[in-house]
Amino acid sequence: MKTLQKTLLALAAGSLLSVSAQAAVSYGNGYTGQPYVGVKVGQFDLDVDGADDPTAYGIYGGYNFDPNFGMEVEYVGSDDADYRGGDIDAKTYGAYGTYRYAFPNTGLYAKGKLGIAKTEVEASNTTLNAFNGSDSDTSLAGGVGLGYSVNPDFSVEAEYDMLGSDADLMTVGAHLKF
Numbered sequence: 001m002k003t004l005q006k007t008l009l010a011l012a013a014g015s016l017l018s019v020s021a022q023a024a025v026s027y028g029n030g031y032t033g034q035p036y037v038g039v040k041v042g043q044f045d046l047d048v049d050g051a052d053d054p055t056a057y058g059i060y061g062g063y064n065f066d067p068n069f070g071m072e073v074e075y076v077g078s079d080d081a082d083y084r085g086g087d088i089d090a091k092t093y094g095a096y097g098t099y100r101y102a103f104p105n106t107g108l109y110a111k112g113k114l115g116i117a118k119t120e121v122e123a124s125n126t127t128l129n130a131f132n133g134s135d136s137d138t139s140l141a142g143g144v145g146l147g148y149s150v151n152p153d154f155s156v157e158a159e160y161d162m163l164g165s166d167a168d169l170m171t172v173g174a175h176l177k178f
Contacts, residue, residue, distance in 0.1 A: 037061040038175025040159075044078055044090045045168040046121060051088045054078035056169055062098065064177075070098045072113060076169060086125025092163055093118045094141055107149040111157065117141035119163045139164035153177050 042056045058076030065071075073095050080087035096115030103109060118138040125132075143161035150156065154176055161169040 033066075034064040034177050035061070036064070036155075036175045036177040038157075038173050040074075040076065040157075040171040040173030042159075042169060042171030042173075045170065046088070046090060047166040048083070048088065048121065048123070051083040051123070052081040054081035054089055056090075056171060058171070058173075060173070060175070062175075064098075064100075067102065068100055070100070072096045072098050072115075076171070083123050084125055086123060088121065088123040090119065090121045090167060092120070092167070092169065094161075094163075096141070096143075100147075102149075109147050109149065111145040111147055111159070112142070113145075113161075114140075114142040117161075117163045119167045121167070135166070137164045137166065143169075 038060050040056075040058045040060060044054050044056050046053060056076050056078050058074055060072055060074035062070050062072035073093075075091070075093055077091040078089045080089050082088075094115055094117035096113035098111060098113045101110045116138065118136065120134065120136045122134040123132070141161065141163045143159050145157050145159035147155050147157035154174070156172070156174045158172045159170070161171070163169055
């Protein structure tokens, strides 16, 4: 990941984490909507012959309309992984509807999400064959995960996301709720 991308990712994460707790909205039925922001790290699983799978870093944010249903957006980028003596990297942007099932009497929950994701993969090799290539795909995407609410304002999650026909993403992350 280039220095500018890392800087922008850090600034975006810091900005999202500074969102005021007054962002919650009361619906008058006893439930207050709950926004959240988080960070994640993991690994892309790219369907590219001869390529190592790049390490993934991302930020995400969402809003729970009630204890079960919500929405979420995310950006995940990667470092440069080895590809035939050159580099390959990936990034994805996604918007999802989410569903959470809280297991009774525990902080454990299952999460599912379904939406749209745009995945971009770039490869280059300037030493041997001097090739540069990229591919972009916008498609239906989804994921499943397992999370644990450490306290009412902080959770950790592990997820597996299917981003289309050529990429999957496995991550662990943490988010703050407001």
